[in-house]
Amino acid sequence: MRFTGRTAVVTGAGNGIGREYAVGFASEGADVLVLDVDGVGVAATVARIESGGGRAHGVTADITDDTAVKSAIEMAVDTFGGIDVLVNNAGLHLGRYNETSTLPLAEWRRILDVNIVGALICATACRPYLATSGSGVILNQSSMAAYLPAGGAYGVSKLALNGLTISLAAEFSPQVRVVGIAPGMIGSPALLEQLAPEHKELVTRGQLVKRFGEMADLVGMALFLCSDEASFITWQTYLVAGGFLPRP
Template sequence: MTARFDTYGVVVTGAARGIGEATARRFAAEGAAVLIADIDAEAGAATAAAIRADGGRAESRACDVADRASVDAAISYAADTFGGLDVLVNNAYSCSLHQEDFTEESDEDWRLDLDICLTGAMRCSRAALPYLAQAPGRRGAIVNIASVNGLSYFGNHAYSAAKAGLISLTRTLAVHAAPTGVRVNCVAPGTIRTPAWDGREAVLRQAARSYPLGRVGEPADIAAAVAFLASLDAAWITAVTLPVEGGILSSNASFTDALAVEPD
């Protein structure tokens, strides 16, 4: 793999596992120095060590995106350690349990999902933008990880609202940052096989039947899209939300299944 991100400094939040880990590994494999920023300090350190063992450059830092001081310290640490900052990936998330009855949603679940998914991304972006604006060659970039839940109905009301807000924030930040040359884009994944689904393989197999491409996604699918949007291959792309979702947004499997039922 070519060193597309050689000399880049990259921060990925929620990078100890899942999509964040795959994204960090992708950047490191392409030459970047990556900060694994995760609230789970032990898991983050293990991921960074594994990347280094594979020949990549990685550091770890405990980071709670719900805490401004923690965010500011992590971003500053990355910029100081790497000699600058070129890319921020806002991946940290919270997804409260789905409530079939919307009126059963608690204020606590709403506050948590919005604070981590949406306000957390704002905190990280606010801290990173001054550094990204100084990136050489106008290569500064933010990539937000949203979800198809922010584009259509897939349950998890609080999480979905937070991800829809993140898509809107992407557009806002893109316009705000454009004069500095910093690009801001978003990836909206469908169902991805991450540790959050551990022990629920039957659910994933069932979900795969709803996807036109016949499978759920893998973390590497999202990492590839993030790497593209962060790279200079996407130098004239900003404010875009890229669905990476196996065609689910273009499909209505339950409706077509209903049409296939023999009439009474």
């Protein structure tokens, strides 16, 4: 298994793709620190990992609180002996994808605080341990919204996260690689049930692969990028979006 003897910290791991990332790393042998602001979700993710024979420890924390993040990272080191992978998955969109100039400043600040500052806080807290790992990697979760003209504040924050990936890759090299994933339209069972057929067609019209993405598409890419197989890859953010074609 690719991550036996290694520790992965996954933020926003209390549900959704964050949970799937955490389970994926555990299935490949990693010890996993499950971090999320949702304590119930954290417990559920830890239970799922442990039910599959993996090792996990959960921490309830807000990634915008640098003191709480530092404490969580120290707990991971004390529990598992080090940190080899950080997955900056936690993010916030507030359901306001298409609002830019009309979005209240308080909401702008909250989105940027979580999506940019929170990612930076986690990366900075993990850096000393990643640098001595011998295989340290940071994976930043971006979004296709970064390339959309109607991405709003969320899209702007994810485009900024792509820039943070580049800057940290340069600053943290050569000890730590920093890469990103920008998911396209990922179809959860709940979403697919809610969408009418004509709406599903509209979603996939701008893609070369005519289907919704699946969680497994992202997990597979994440595991590859954080593994030794990708040791020559850094500073890039990869669209996992079925050949999505950005256009105005």
